[in-house]
Amino acid sequence: MKYGKPLLLALLLLLPCGCQEALPEPVEPPKPSFVVELSDTDFLEKTRKGVVLLDAYAVWCRPCRLMEPHLEKVAETLQGKVIVARIDAEANREFARSVRIEGYPTLFVLIDGKTTETALGYRTEEQLLELVEKYVDATEPGPVVPLFQEEQ
Numbered sequence: 516m517k518y519g520k521p522l523l524l525a526l527l528l529l530l531p532c533g534c535q536e537a538l539p540e541p542v543e544p545p546k547p548s549f550v551v552e553l554s555d556t557d558f559l560e561k562t563r564k565g566v567v568l569l570d571a572y573a574v575w576c577r578p579c580r581l582m583e584p585h586l587e588k589v590a591e592t593l594q595g596k597v598i599v600a601r602i603d604a605e606a607n608r609e610f611a612r613s614v615r616i617e618g619y620p621t622l623f624v625l626i627d628g629k630t631t632e633t634a635l636g637y638r639t640e641e642q643l644l645e646l647v648e649k650y651v652d653a654t655e656p657g658p659v660v661p662l663f664q665e666e667q
Contacts, residue, residue, distance in 0.1 A: 549590035550583075551600040555607045559628070566597045567625040568647045571604040571611065576619040578637035585640040592644065596651050624650055 590599035
């Protein structure tokens with residue numbers, strides 16, 4: 516038993532003590548978002564002036580989630596020229612009812628609170644830019660209609 520105590524001590528040192536646990540991966544600070552999140556309460560106020568690209572989405576909608584990074588890039592690219600906004604149409608039922616959402620994602624281009632163009636379905640960054648850029652420098656926005664329609 517000449518080696519008994521040193522061997523026992525060595526084995527005890529090799530046992531896990533909790534200090535070998537993996538450290539959590541460093542977390543990057545969240546990047547600032549250039550997309551404005553809207554609700555029933557602030558929708559009209561925030562879309563009243565200027566050019567707005569509005570995405571009506573649902574949290575369960577996969578194409579909506581896939582389009583999020585594209586919206587961020589468009590918002591960053593057109594910062595100061597266009598407001599890029601999103602509204603969860605499922606959580607904001609008053610909005611969804613008033614604009615008669617037929618599917619997700621539904622995109623609206625608004626100029627001074629009036630709908631100029633709508634599009635249904637997933638769009639790439641390039642398609643989103645194409646959809647909204649033509650209205651950025653337009654002096655005459657073309658035919659516009661109220662976003663909210665009267666129920667009949």
